[in-house]
Amino acid sequence: MTKTIAINAGSSSLKWQLFEMPEEEVIAQGIVERIGLKDSIFTIKYDSGKKYNKVLDIPDHESAVNDLLEQLLRLNIIASYDEITGAGHRIVAGGEYFKESALVDEEALRKVEELGDFAPLHNPAEATVIRVFQKVLPKTTNVVVFDTSFHATMPKKNYLYSIPFEYYEKYRARKYGAHGTSHRYVSERAADMLGKPLAELKLITCHLGNGASITAVQGGKSVDTSMGFTPLAGVTMGTRSGDIDASLLPYLMKKLNLTDIKEMVDILNKKSGLLGISGISSDMRDLLDVESTNEMAATAIEIFVNRIQKYIAGYVAVMNGCDAIVFTAGIGENSVPIREKIIEGITWFGCKIDSEKNNVHGQERIISTDDSTMKVLLIPTNEELMIARDVERLK
Numbered sequence: 001m002t003k004t005i006a007i008n009a010g011s012s013s014l015k016w017q018l019f020e021m022p023e024e025e026v027i028a029q030g031i032v033e034r035i036g037l038k039d040s041i042f043t044i045k046y047d048s049g050k051k052y053n054k055v056l057d058i059p060d061h062e063s064a065v066n067d068l069l070e071q072l073l074r075l076n077i078i079a080s081y082d083e084i085t086g087a088g089h090r091i092v093a094g095g096e097y098f099k100e101s102a103l104v105d106e107e108a109l110r111k112v113e114e115l116g117d118f119a120p121l122h123n124p125a126e127a128t129v130i131r132v133f134q135k136v137l138p139k140t141t142n143v144v145v146f147d148t149s150f151h152a153t154m155p156k157k158n159y160l161y162s163i164p165f166e167y168y169e170k171y172r173a174r175k176y177g178a179h180g181t182s183h184r185y186v187s188e189r190a191a192d193m194l195g196k197p198l199a200e201l202k203l204i205t206c207h208l209g210n211g212a213s214i215t216a217v218q219g220g221k222s223v224d225t226s227m228g229f230t231p232l233a234g235v236t237m238g239t240r241s242g243d244i245d246a247s248l249l250p251y252l253m254k255k256l257n258l259t260d261i262k263e264m265v266d267i268l269n270k271k272s273g274l275l276g277i278s279g280i281s282s283d284m285r286d287l288l289d290v291e292s293t294n295e296m297a298a299t300a301i302e303i304f305v306n307r308i309q310k311y312i313a314g315y316v317a318v319m320n321g322c323d324a325i326v327f328t329a330g331i332g333e334n335s336v337p338i339r340e341k342i343i344e345g346i347t348w349f350g351c352k353i354d355s356e357k358n359n360v361h362g363q364e365r366i367i368s369t370d371d372s373t374m375k376v377l378l379i380p381t382n383e384e385l386m387i388a389r390d391v392e393r394l395k
């Protein structure tokens with residue numbers, strides 16, 4: 001029996017899924033939350049329906065991994081550590097160095113740490129978790145899978161900002177994008193669902209979760225994406241502003257008496273987007289619940305929809321066409337009205353939503369009408385499976 005674990009480590013959390021491979025069957029999954037804080041929460045779901053929950057103090061990522069592996073043994077999910085032959089680690093920033101997933105060796109690990117400049121909250125924690133895995137599971141093959149690498153195929157005209165070129169040359173200041181593993185997964189699924197080779201398709205993939213990004217995928221390759229140097233850019237998100245005019249920053253800092261630009265960027269990351277506009281919530285469900293009675297909730301939804309429509313239209317131009325739009329992630333998979341609002345405003349492109357087919361949550365399905373020339377697809381994302389597949393492929 002060989003098992004592969006897909007790890008998604010954040011600065012204070014560790015999400016994981018354990019797969020039986022090559023069957024691709026999820027045998028357990030869980031999350032450790034509040035690492036480094038008091039009362040960390042440890043959750044494991046296993047054996048189709050059983051749940052293990054514990055609140056304890058987990059001081060750091062090393063203890064989190066150790067506790068997790070011990071618990072897998074204790075709950076008989078694994079019989080020995082040797083069963084876990086592969087571990088795939090999601091890494092936020094791969095910069096220009098990692099153009100695809102890679103086997104972990106000392107050089108790769110050092111590079112992941114160095115790229116902490118681009119993702120200071122994530123890359124160092126992710127590297128720590130890999131080092132713990134190397135220590136506790138010395139026989140396991142570790143693979144790194146990057147949020148950015150799917151976008152490594154973007155042409156210069158789409159990844160360069162219109163700023164002095166030397167900033168790119170000297171400091172690698174450019175667009176990197178994010179959510180790459182999700183965009184890659186749904187693109188491959190879309191080709192299967194449409195019964196056409198990915199190489200022949202032009203797709204616009206919309207990953208709409210708390211973080212949201214839109215990608216133009218031509219011939220299976222990302223040619224443009226809405227997130228930028230960091231995940232702050234692009235469409236309106238739960239708490240992130242998406243695109244704004246950079247000149248607003250000094251203006252608002254003066255008005256708000258802020259002296260540290262980090263505080264301003266923090267506002268754009270954590271207090272903006274749906275939350276900032278509505279003043280109610282960053283959660284789309286909360287806004288939809290009060291849309292008919294609360295004007296600012298309705299406005300936040302309108303802005304969210306509008307920014308996505310503009311990106312879709314832009315990417316039709318970037319690829320000079322589009323065979324299908326794909327919706328995925330929390331909002332994309334579950335929100336019937338948001339999908340409908342987005343498509344109903346852009347029917348000029350030849351896409352028409354079928355309201356009966358669209359009345360579905362989290363299930364793979366073509367949701368456009370049969371005569372729609374640009375198809376609309378709902379595809380639940382599965383980044384963990386993509387990570388596990390990359391481990392299988394590389395190990």
Ligand code: ADP
Pocket residue numbers: 208209210211238282283284285286288329330331334335336
């Ligand atoms: P994350 O980026 O944190 O992984 P998710 O992909 O889980 O986020 O998406 C979270 C978003 O999905 C939230 O805004 C939530 O409101 C939204 N969502 C989940 N279920 C629904 C639903 N039934 N209708 C509308 N929005 C939903």
